[in-house]
Amino acid sequence: MEKLVTDMAFKDLSGICVGNAQDDSTKTGVTVFYFPQPAWASAVVLGGGPASRELPLLDPQRNALPLNALVFAGGSAYGLAASDGVMTCLEQHGQGFDTGFSLVPIVCQSDIYDLSYGDAHVRPDREMGYLACSRAMEANSPISGNVGAGIAATVGKPGGMAQAQKSGIGYAASKMGSLEVGVAVVVNALGDIYEDGKKIAGMTTPNRQGFISAEQTLLRNHYSNLWKGGNTTIAAVFTNARFGVADLKKVANMASAGLARCIRPVFTMADGDSVYAVSVGERMVESDVNTVGVLAALVMEKAIANAIHSSRISEEEYLANI
Numbered sequence: 001m002e003k004l005v006t007d008m009a010f011k012d013l014s015g016i017c018v019g020n021a022q023d024d025s026t027k028t029g030v031t032v033f034y035f036p037q038p039a040w041a042s043a044v045v046l047g048g049g050p051a052s053r054e055l056p057l058l059d060p061q062r063n064a065l066p067l068n069a070l071v072f073a074g075g076s077a078y079g080l081a082a083s084d085g086v087m088t089c090l091e092q093h094g095q096g097f098d099t100g101f102s103l104v105p106i107v108c109q110s111d112i113y114d115l116s117y118g119d120a121h122v123r124p125d126r127e128m129g130y131l132a133c134s135r136a137m138e139a140n141s142p143i144s145g146n147v148g149a150g151i152a153a154t155v156g157k158p159g160g161m162a163q164a165q166k167s168g169i170g171y172a173a174s175k176m177g178s179l180e181v182g183v184a185v186v187v188n189a190l191g192d193i194y195e196d197g198k199k200i201a202g203m204t205t206p207n208r209q210g211f212i213s214a215e216q217t218l219l220r221n222h223y224s225n226l227w228k229g230g231n232t233t234i235a236a237v238f239t240n241a242r243f244g245v246a247d248l249k250k251v252a253n254m255a256s257a258g259l260a261r262c263i264r265p266v267f268t269m270a271d272g273d274s275v276y277a278v279s280v281g282e283r284m285v286e287s288d289v290n291t292v293g294v295l296a297a298l299v300m301e302k303a304i305a306n307a308i309h310s311s312r313i314s315e316e317e318y319l320a321n322i
Helices: 076-092 126-138 214-221 245-262 289-309 315-320
Strands: 006-008 017-023 028-045 051-053 067-073 107-111 169-176 179-186 192-195 198-201 234-239 274-279
Touching (some): 028 076, 028 245, 067 126, 067 234, 067 274, 076 107, 076 126, 192 245, 192 289
Antiparallel strands (some): 051 107, 179 234, 192 198
């Protein structure tokens, strides 16, 4: 049978530039997705504890405006300060919605909780956000692993950080004819991570020599005795399909199937899982929501696996940071 979908490099997607900044010693960071031409977007929040900024702007029932940038960061709610620097950088470069009196850059942000890894007292701030945005404007650097917003991501945490494992930020992209779909995801989950049905990261035994099921641990304890430290997986789907806000929200919903196939459990009240969908590109194509949504879920699985496989660090380094 003819292969319909082929892989492509995320950096080859048009209409998007990625920049990163992080504190390598204290382990927190920012990733900025900059859109040279403002891009229509929407999002769904599926977890119980999101840390986010300006998400109502992406609601089809609101006066939606195209995004100048999307920001992923660490620091939980503290890290939302990074967007102040992103907005300043965009304004200085003449980017933003013209109100008649001032340019107002349209920036949305979602953060992971990474305060349990590295130094909890250092969080992304406006300076880090500014640096990540300026780097995105200078060059496109979608780097996987322990970089930017993914520098302190971890997974498999029902037993606490001593039984968790390192994760990071991952990327993947595919095309089908002229249709392109890419996904960026910061995997910072309460649950375990699976690839093709096989567990590749997550909750370990106390001696860290094997795996324990995060799902079964949660069920056994009714979650009452489990560590409730923050989690949250944040993802964005980027496509050159021409969609409005309502269709993009459906794409984000369908793409979340990729999260559900790879993360167990997922969308819990201890996660703030959120998925964006953004319509980008210099040469937009016509497609339908079902096609893009199904393809996005498949690419999401690849991006999640990429986050794990590109984020290997030594046991000594991991244990030294928890």
